[in-house]
Amino acid sequence: MVQYNPKDWIIFIFRFHKSDTFRQLFPMMVLIGLYTSGICYLEMAVWQLSESSHVKNIPIMHGLVGFVISLLLAYRTNTAYDRWWEGRKLWGSLVNNSRNLALKLSVMLKDDRDKLYFRRIIPVYASVLQKHLADEETSKTLFDDLDLEMDHHKHRPNQVARGLYQKANDLYVSGKITGDQLIVINSELQSFTDVCGACERIKNTPIPYSYSAFIKKFIFIYVMTLPFGYVFSLGYYTIPVVIFIFYVLASLELIAEEIEDPFGNDVNDLPTQKIASNIKKHIEEIL
Template sequence: MIAYNPKIWRSYIFSFRKSDSFRTLLPFILLIAIYSGGIAYLEVEYLQLDDTSHFKNLSLIHTTLGFVISLLLAYRINSAYDRWWEGRKLWGALVNNSRNLAIKLSVILKEEKDLAYFRKLIPSYASMLDKHLKDEETSMLLFDDVDLAINHHKHRPNQIAKMLFQKIHTLYEAKKISGDELIILNAEIQSFTDICGACERIKNTPIPYSYSTFIKKFIFLFILTLPYSYVFSLGYYVIAVVPFIFYVLASIELISEEIEEPFGTDANDLPIKKIAENIKKHVEELL
């Protein structure tokens, strides 16, 4: 995720990052500018249409459809941001739950061997969840000072959650923790799986295909018909105005596509790798 200062306007207005929508849409913007210029030449120079032409009345349709498309795009970006924000809340909960589990274990457990086990395993859950959501493969993972191995062909976060609970249960059988402590620690471990399931729900349930394609087609047809009526009031200025309108509308759709799946590697996706590293740092400090 890009870190920035929202109070500095100048650097954002006059600079274009690699991930900026303008760079992505530039080929389409140029094509639409050429298309608009061709329509302007056809109507002004070749057909020599005047204000009595029915093409001028197309602006009435654009006025009505402009309101509709604004509602669709507003809903589109709001729904995408809701998914992004929910993902951030889930990873914030994972940070807090990892800390809480480490704090409780640091007080309950006395032996260094037991503490070392959780010192390695708790941060590993966040790290594996990061790789799991990004579909990154890992080989058999061996932990220092801990006799564990993770098979990347199976659900990796579930494997670590199972190991955490197995260790807690073993400590209970060895009388190192009480029944009440077992219940408390089990609730913390269960929250890890709940967070994993919620993240998978976001990742595996994209915006409906028909809705996404309809908006793209709507924007495309809306832009293609704009020059026909705008030529009467703007003349050759449609070469600049129509591509600008396309840039605004298409950028909203492009930004929505990027943030609706917040666990990827795009510039505006959540920094879950950094969050996982912070969890590791905090757990190691506590244990």
């Protein structure tokens, strides 16, 4: 995730980060500029359209549909940000529940070997979940000195969660914790799978294809028809105007595409790997 100071306006304006949409759209902006230049030249030098031409009235269409496209892009951006923010809240709850489970176990358990087991396996869940959501392969070498057999063809977070439940049940059967204590830690154990399921819902449910495709086509047609009418009032100044309008509209769509899946490896995605590392650090301090 990009670290920045939201109060540094000057830096925002004149700095182009590698994730900036300007870098991604620059080739297309050049093509849009060349296209607009061609339309301007044809209308002004070749066709020599008069002020009475009906082509001059095309901006009326842009005024009518401009409000519609602004609503669509606003909804698109808000929906994508809601997914990003929900992902952040889910990982925040994973942090809190991991801490709560470690705190409760640190008081309940007297055997250092049992504490050591949970000290290692609780952070493993966050690490495995991070890689599971990022579609990365993990190996047993990730879990140093932890006797945890993993079948990588199955659901990996569920295997870790099962290990947590199994250990908690073994502690109850052996009399190291009471039934009431088992009930006390059950909510934290259950929350791990709840967080995983909610994250998978975000990961595996993209914006409907027809909706996303329609917005892209709408933006393309809207921008492609801009030069025809504005040449009469702006002349060759239509070129930078059309490029700027395309940059604004396409940037909103690109931003929405990037943040709608917050568990990837893009610059603006959630720092799940860092959060998992922080969970490991906090659990080791507690246990």
